[in-house]
Amino acid sequence: MRKACILGLALLGSVSFIARGDIIPTLSSVTGSSPNFTWNYSANVTVDETINTLDFFTIYDFGTIAPGSNTQPTGWTFSQALVGPTPPLVLPTDNPSILNLTWTYNGAAPITGSAALGIFSVITSTDQLKVGQFTAEATRSSGPNAGTKVDNIGTISVPVPESSSLLPIIGVCIAAALSRLVRRQHA
Numbered sequence: 001m002r003k004a005c006i007l008g009l010a011l012l013g014s015v016s017f018i019a020r021g022d023i024i025p026t027l028s029s030v031t032g033s034s035p036n037f038t039w040n041y042s043a044n045v046t047v048d049e050t051i052n053t054l055d056f057f058t059i060y061d062f063g064t065i066a067p068g069s070n071t072q073p074t075g076w077t078f079s080q081a082l083v084g085p086t087p088p089l090v091l092p093t094d095n096p097s098i099l100n101l102t103w104t105y106n107g108a109a110p111i112t113g114s115a116a117l118g119i120f121s122v123i124t125s126t127d128q129l130k131v132g133q134f135t136a137e138a139t140r141s142s143g144p145n146a147g148t149k150v151d152n153i154g155t156i157s158v159p160v161p162e163s164s165s166l167l168p169i170i171g172v173c174i175a176a177a178l179s180r181l182v183r184r185q186h187a
Contacts, residue, residue, distance in 0.1 A: 022045075022046050022049065022136060022138070022150065022152040023043060023044070023045050023046075023049070023051070023055070023057045023136035023137075023138050023152065024044050024045075024046065024152075024154065025041045025042070025057055025059065025120065025134050025136070025156060026042055026044075026156065027039065027040070027129070027157040028040040028041060028042045028119065030129070032123070032127075034125070034127075035125045036066065036123050036125070037124055037125065037126060037159075038069075038121055038122070039121060039122055039123075039124060040119050040121045041119065041121070041156075042116065042117075042119055042120075043103075043116075043118065043120060044113075044114070044116050044117060045111060045112075045114065045115050045117060045138060046113050046114055047113050047114045048113065048141055048142055048143070049113045049138045049139065049140060049141055049150055050110045050112050050138065051107075051110060051111035051117070051138050051139070052105070052110050052138070052139045053105060053106055053108070054104060054105065054106070055104070055105050055136075055137055055138045055139060056085065056102055056103060056105065056136065056137055057102070057103055057134055057135065057136035058084065058085055058086065058092075058100050058101065058102040058134060058135050058136070059100065059101045059132065059133075059156060059158060060093065060094050060095075060100050060132055060133045060134065060135070061093075061094065061095045061099075061100065061132050061133075061158060061161070062098070062099055062122075062124075062158050062159065063099055063124065063158070063159050063161050064099060064124065064125075065080075065099075065101070065122040065123060065124050066122070066124065066125075069121075069122050069123035070101075070120075070121065070122050071119070071121045071122075072118070072119075072120045072121075073117060073118030073119070073120075074107070075105060075107025075108075075109075076103045076104065076106070076107070076117075076118075076120070077103070077104050077106050078101070078102070078103055078120075079102045079104065080099045080101060080102070081102065082096050082097065082098070082099060082100070083096050083100070084100065085102055087135050087136065087137035087149070087151035087152075088151065089149075089151035090135045090151045090152065090153040091153075092133040092134075092135050093133055094133075098161055101122060110139075112141060113141070124159050126159045128159060128160040129157040130157070130158060130159070131156075131157065131158075132155070132156055132157065132158030133153060134153070134154055134156045135151065135152065136151070136152050136153075137149055137151050
């Protein structure tokens with residue numbers, strides 16, 4: 001029994017040391033003053049992963065930004081969408097009425113991890129933050145699965161939605177409340 005317990009602990013310990021490769025964006029800072037706050041995200045690629053052309057990361061439910069305010073390192077392009085893009089092996093929470101931010105690598109030379117990818121920024125009208133989600137997709141760089149895609153998901157700070165982003169949600173809540181009120185009056 002004691003041998004099995006020790007063997008189990010050794011196995012658990014070895015699993016925790018397995019290298020994992022991911023793209024990890026992190027909120028570095030929010031600078032500026034109303035109405036222009038710059039949200040700066042640093043991103044890193046971890047060991048055993050490479051950033052190849054079309055690998056990307058998405059920050060979900062970020063909201064409205066100042067048009068043309070995005071900045072990113074050379075080789076990266078910016079896009080916005082109400083839904084996704086999302087790597088196929090993860091399932092984030094994605095409100096289809098709040099814009100997502102995505103940065104896609106289009107550089108010619110792969111970026112091999114462990115490496116800092118740089119600062120990715122946008123300007124918005126708020127400095128109030130809440131917890132959101134990000135996903136990413138990159139390429140495994142070694143081992144028997146080298147060349148396959150690695151998808152990851154995590155939490156990240158994003159702006160609290162502006163009131164204009166909340167209007168559809170508020171409208172649905174009001175409609176539901178009115179519907180209940182009408183049903184009670186007819187009952």
